[in-house]
Amino acid sequence: MENTTEHFEHRDDAASKLGMWLFLYTELLLFGGLFLVYSIYRFRNAEAFAECGHHLDLMVGTINTIVLLTSSMTVAMSITALQHGKKKQAIRLLIATIVCALIFMVNKYFEWHHKFEMGTYPGSPTFKSLPHGDGLFYLLYFFMTGLHAIHVIVGSIILIFVIVYIKQDKIRPDKFALHENGGLYWHLVDLIWIFLFPLFYLIH
Amino acid sequence: MAEHKHHILSNFTIFKVWLLLVILTGITVSVTHFNLGAFAVGVALLVACVKSTLVLTYFMHLKYDDKILTAFIFIVMLVFTSFIVLTLIDYIYR
Numbered sequence: 509m510e511n512t513t514e515h516f517e518h519r520d521d522a523a524s525k526l527g528m529w530l531f532l533y534t535e536l537l538l539f540g541g542l543f544l545v546y547s548i549y550r551f552r553n554a555e556a557f558a559e560c561g562h563h564l565d566l567m568v569g570t571i572n573t574i575v576l577l578t579s580s581m582t583v584a585m586s587i588t589a590l591q592h593g594k595k596k597q598a599i600r601l602l603i604a605t606i607v608c609a610l611i612f613m614v615n616k617y618f619e620w621h622h623k624f625e626m627g628t629y630p631g632s633p634t635f636k637s638l639p640h641g642d643g644l645f646y647l648l649y650f651f652m653t654g655l656h657a658i659h660v661i662v663g664s665i666i667l668i669f670v671i672v673y674i675k676q677d678k679i680r681p682d683k684f685a686l687h688e689n690g691g692l693y694w695h696l697v698d699l700i701w702i703f704l705f706p707l708f709y710l711i712h
Numbered sequence: 713m714a715e716h717k718h719h720i721l722s723n724f725t726i727f728k729v730w731l732l733l734v735i736l737t738g739i740t741v742s743v744t745h746f747n748l749g750a751f752a753v754g755v756a757l758l759v760a761c762v763k764s765t766l767v768l769t770y771f772m773h774l775k776y777d778d779k780i781l782t783a784f785i786f787i788v789m790l791v792f793t794s795f796i797v798l799t800l801i802d803y804i805y806r
Contacts, residue, residue, distance in 0.1 A: 522778065525777070525781075526778075526780070526781070529781050529784065533784055533785075533788050536788050536792075537791065537792065540788075540791075540792040540795070543792075543796075544792075544795055544796055544799060547796060547800065548799060548800070548803060551800065551803060551804075552803070566741065566744070570737065570741050574734060574737065577730060577733045577734060577737065578730065580730070580767065580771050581726055581727065581729075581730040581771075583771075584721060584726045584770075585723055585726050587721070588722070588723055588726065591718070591720045592720065688773070691771075692772055692773075695771045695772045696772075698767060698771075699764050699768070699772075702763045702764050702767065703760050703764070705760075706740060706756035706757065706759070706760050707756075710740060710741065710743075710744050710752075710756045711752065711753050712744065712752070
């Protein structure tokens with residue numbers, strides 16, 4: 509019975525994947541709560557929210573969306589590569605993912621920097637003089653994209669660990685639960701951005 | 713669905729999903745150039761839902777995994793929609 513160990517590890521993997529998913533459900537509800545706050549504030553300040561949406565850079569938002577989608581693709585491909593035994597290709601694809609994360613964060617930095625220069629960040633004198641609805645929009649914008657950016661950073665750190673573990677053969681074609689779970693976390697980051705992008709950049 | 717055989721996504725499938733996601737992004741961005749008003753909100757959210765379904769089904773592998781994971785997604789969505797609906801009802805009819 510050569511399959512015995514493999515079979516055992518598969519069952520173990522299923523449990524760890526379920527655990528990862530349970531965590532992801534709580535993440536979805538965490539952002540769900542913020543989306544709820546957004547819907548109510550938008551409902552009560554429809555005009556201000558529509559107006560402020562125009563002040564965000566649609567170009568940067570679109571580029572970041574494509575960058576995140578691409579990073580999701582490279583993570584999925586790295587999982588495929590590793591499971592086919594192509595260790596080096598898997599690592600290269602993960603590095604590509606982290607490069608995408610860096611591009612995303614650099615874009616985010618310039619976007620936020622621009623907003624800081626304009627003074628529309630929570631707590632600034634300009635911010636305090638903004639109309640109520642505008643203030644709520646920028647508050648939610650900074651909080652939600654900021655929380656998302658923290659997830660991008662955490663996701664990159666997880667993927668760096670995955671690369672190291674692949675190099676050390678702790679993640680192998682027959683033992684890849686951590687790789688898949690790290691990938692799941694990264695896809696969650698993409699999933700949340702899929703909703704953040706239209707809510708802040710598109711709906712005017 | 714065979715429980716013991718682990719399904720590996722092909723690179724071509726992953727690429728096709730990525731291409732679809734990019735096309736959908738293009739659609740949702742170009743729709744904003746027409747002033748569709750309230751309709752635009754619906755289109756943007758619909759496209760976002762289609763995109764997230766693609767990510768969940770293929771990238772996050774739910775199509776090939778234990779169905780309990782998908783079931784929980786629906787429970788999470790049910791909880792979320794009930795909260796949204798209940799809160800909005802409260803604000804609309806207050």
